[in-house]
Amino acid sequence: MSILAIGLSLAAMLFLLSAGLTLIFGMLGVVNFAHGSFYMLGAYLGFQLIQSTGSFWLALALAPLAGAAVGTAVEVLLLRPVYGREHHVQMLLTFGVILMLEEAVRAVWGLDYKEVAAPAALAVPVHLLGATISGYRLFLIGFGALAAALLFTVLERTRVGVIVRATSSDPEMARALGLDVGVVRTGVFAFGTGLAALAGVVTAPLFPVELTMGFGVIIDCFVVVVIGGFGSIRGAVVASLLLGMVRAVGYGVAPQWVDLLGYSLLILVLLLRPRGLFGREQRLA
Amino acid sequence: MRFRTMTSVRGRVGMTLAAALMAASAIGRPAFAAEPAPAAFRIAAVVGLSGPLAVIGADMRRGVELALDERGRSINGVPIEITWDDSEGKPQVTVQKAAGRIAGGAHMVFGEISSPATSALSGLTEQRGVPLLITFAADNALTAPGRLHWSFRTGKNVDATVGVTAGFAERNKIRRVFGVTPDYDAARGSWTVFKAMAAARGIEIVGEEFHPTPARDFSITLDKAVRSGADALYFISQGNDAITLLKQANEIGLKDRMKLLAPGGVDESVLRAVGAAGVGVGSSMRYHWSEDFPANKDFVARYRAKYNEVPSANAGDAYDGMRWWLRVVADTKSWDKKDWVAAMAGSVIEDSVEGRKVMGACDHQARQIAIAGVGVENTAPDLPRYGMVVTDVMQPDRIYTPCP
Numbered sequence: 001m002s003i004l005a006i007g008l009s010l011a012a013m014l015f016l017l018s019a020g021l022t023l024i025f026g027m028l029g030v031v032n033f034a035h036g037s038f039y040m041l042g043a044y045l046g047f048q049l050i051q052s053t054g055s056f057w058l059a060l061a062l063a064p065l066a067g068a069a070v071g072t073a074v075e076v077l078l079l080r081p082v083y084g085r086e087h088h089v090q091m092l093l094t095f096g097v098i099l100m101l102e103e104a105v106r107a108v109w110g111l112d113y114k115e116v117a118a119p120a121a122l123a124v125p126v127h128l129l130g131a132t133i134s135g136y137r138l139f140l141i142g143f144g145a146l147a148a149a150l151l152f153t154v155l156e157r158t159r160v161g162v163i164v165r166a167t168s169s170d171p172e173m174a175r176a177l178g179l180d181v182g183v184v185r186t187g188v189f190a191f192g193t194g195l196a197a198l199a200g201v202v203t204a205p206l207f208p209v210e211l212t213m214g215f216g217v218i219i220d221c222f223v224v225v226v227i228g229g230f231g232s233i234r235g236a237v238v239a240s241l242l243l244g245m246v247r248a249v250g251y252g253v254a255p256q257w258v259d260l261l262g263y264s265l266l267i268l269v270l271l272l273r274p275r276g277l278f279g280r281e282q283r284l285a
Numbered sequence: 286m287r288f289r290t291m292t293s294v295r296g297r298v299g300m301t302l303a304a305a306l307m308a309a310s311a312i313g314r315p316a317f318a319a320e321p322a323p324a325a326f327r328i329a330a331v332v333g334l335s336g337p338l339a340v341i342g343a344d345m346r347r348g349v350e351l352a353l354d355e356r357g358r359s360i361n362g363v364p365i366e367i368t369w370d371d372s373e374g375k376p377q378v379t380v381q382k383a384a385g386r387i388a389g390g391a392h393m394v395f396g397e398i399s400s401p402a403t404s405a406l407s408g409l410t411e412q413r414g415v416p417l418l419i420t421f422a423a424d425n426a427l428t429a430p431g432r433l434h435w436s437f438r439t440g441k442n443v444d445a446t447v448g449v450t451a452g453f454a455e456r457n458k459i460r461r462v463f464g465v466t467p468d469y470d471a472a473r474g475s476w477t478v479f480k481a482m483a484a485a486r487g488i489e490i491v492g493e494e495f496h497p498t499p500a501r502d503f504s505i506t507l508d509k510a511v512r513s514g515a516d517a518l519y520f521i522s523q524g525n526d527a528i529t530l531l532k533q534a535n536e537i538g539l540k541d542r543m544k545l546l547a548p549g550g551v552d553e554s555v556l557r558a559v560g561a562a563g564v565g566v567g568s569s570m571r572y573h574w575s576e577d578f579p580a581n582k583d584f585v586a587r588y589r590a591k592y593n594e595v596p597s598a599n600a601g602d603a604y605d606g607m608r609w610w611l612r613v614v615a616d617t618k619s620w621d622k623k624d625w626v627a628a629m630a631g632s633v634i635e636d637s638v639e640g641r642k643v644m645g646a647c648d649h650q651a652r653q654i655a656i657a658g659v660g661v662e663n664t665a666p667d668l669p670r671y672g673m674v675v676t677d678v679m680q681p682d683r684i685y686t687p688c689p
Binding site for chain 1: 335336337339340343468494495496497499501502504505506507508509511524525528529532533535536537538554555557558559560561562
């Protein structure tokens with residue numbers, strides 16, 4: 001049972017990490033290699049806000065907004081001119097954004113590790129299902145579930161979701177209907193990068209906050225997104241649960257093989273369903 | 286006979302003239318052996334300056350630069366030029382960059398950080414006949430007797446870091462240990478060394494886990510440690526992995542249930558990342574700014590004046606190694622690399638920042654004290670909020686096998 005509890009917490013983290021990447025690809029068709037850098041930026045912004053305000057919760061609220069603001073600038077200044085170009089141009093561009101963000105963070109905060117601790121109220125051990133798990137991890141499980149439900153509801157059940165989906169599936173038609181496609185795209189990219197920054201803040205109490213923290217994360221994100229199907233929030237939820245549980249079992253049985261188990265799951269899914277579990281037939285944008 | 290006498294007289298005059306000319310020409314510059322003085326003494330430093338090793342590499346750079354400053358950035362009248370290349374922590378990149386510098390005329394190489402990259406680097410320098418100074422990589426195999434001719438390790442090896450940690454465990458009456466080890470050769474070797482030392486001290490190993498590195502999560506592993514009934518968690522994980530482990534151990538209040546021990550995994554930079562989660566954690570250290578030696582007090586004062594903080598273990602270690610090496614090179618008054626290597630093997634530095642150090646002639650490993658300590662919260666305003674204090678010192682004769 002301890003594996004179940006810890007697996008759920010790993011799944012929640014994986015979903016929070018990959019949601020923004022999935023959203024941006026699903027709605028814009030852009031493979032955002034800089035997702036990990038926005039995650040790193042979010043953690044540093046969170047650190048700075050905690051230092052300035054003393055409040056983790058305020059940092060959790062504000063850092064994603066700052067991350068979204070940076071995302072807006074990147075979309076307007078860099079991405080917008082290349083939407084019509086091939087995928088590799090966008091990938092190269094987002095790779096350049098990685099270098100820019102890393103240098104900017106290095107210049108502002110230096111090379112040293114930064115300390116971000118969980119709020120005192122949540123930094124307590126909880127005995128659940130036979131496992132010792134922290135209160136903060138339980139919060140993460142709830143937070144991840146809430147984020148998934150909100151994202152799904154907004155995209156599938158609200159007028160905003162209809163506009164975003166319409167813009168993504170047929171931008172010309174959406175434009176003809178009077179929608180400002182540029183604004184919608186900017187909003188989606190900003191929201192996706194804000195989600196990455198949110199993941200950076202919310203996972204900072206569990207992992208090192210340092211310049212390269214985004215590199216390992218981006219691999220996990222792509223594994224989730226590929227297993228779930230590019231662009232599918234539902235797929236990201238299911239893939240996060242699958243990968244989280246596989247990892248939890250792996251850590252329990254043979255920790256040195258845990259990466260191999262995760263990648264084996266990826267290969268298995270690709271062999272059986274090359275577009276991922278919830279992937280669509282063709283690219284949307 | 287007469288002819289011989291004449292020749293002899295002429296010869297004596299000739300020899301006297303030649304000697305006078307040589308003496309005259311030698312005035313104003315050192316009388317060095319065969320090799321002519323170079324335009325510059327070139328040091329090729331190859332360390333990780335990006336990625337997870339960047340913090341370590343940057344600190345090592347600070348220490349080395351201060352050692353060069355101390356000599357006026359020259360050696361026997363020849364200016365010292367140092368180049369810093371980013372190894373990215375990868376063996377192939379390390380070798381590629383060092384090879385380029387050696388081809389460009391480097392007189393010595395300094396680096397790397399990780400044991401695999403340092404091993405690859407020592408292979409290159411041994412082949413090219415260029416001295417290599419190692420201060421960080423600790424793998425015992427690097428300085429196996431007879432393995433190295435051109436390379437020297439002035440820093441501590443695994444025997445030192447593990448030995449003092451085992452001593453720390455014994456002094457703290459730890460009886461049951463759960464081990465967490467990164468799954469690579471050098472770390473597994475270090476764990477094997479600890480198990481042997483623990484057995485000799487009557488400490489039982491109640492469980493062990495090997496994790497991939499970088500490690501993504503330790504929650505299951507820590508849960509296993511709790512269930513094992515261990516009274517100490519011994520983790521060899523370094524850098525980011527050590528930080529992840531300490532943060533996640535703190536989440537579940539592991540310090541309240543067992544002692545946390547690391548052979549070198551915890552220092553000021555790690556404490557900066559984990560804060561209160563590192564308080565009370567025991568770890569061996571490469572060096573500590575508080576060590577009570579005159580040379581160390583002088584070094585710390587100059588370091589603080591230049592960088593406005595106390596030196597890290599990596600800075601102190603790098604400073605001390607480079608200072609020792611440059612002093613030996615200067616004392617040879619030679620520009621022949623073979624002379625430097627011969628002088629370094631078996632050399633002694635009485636006034637290192639950690640007292641007396643002796644370079645083993647058989648293995649090129651420096652004999653020195655080993656230290657361990659615990660993480661504390663500092664109250665002094667001029668110190669970082671969290672730091673280490675030295676609690677245990679182990680003398681070299683308890684660590685190293687003497688050279689025959």
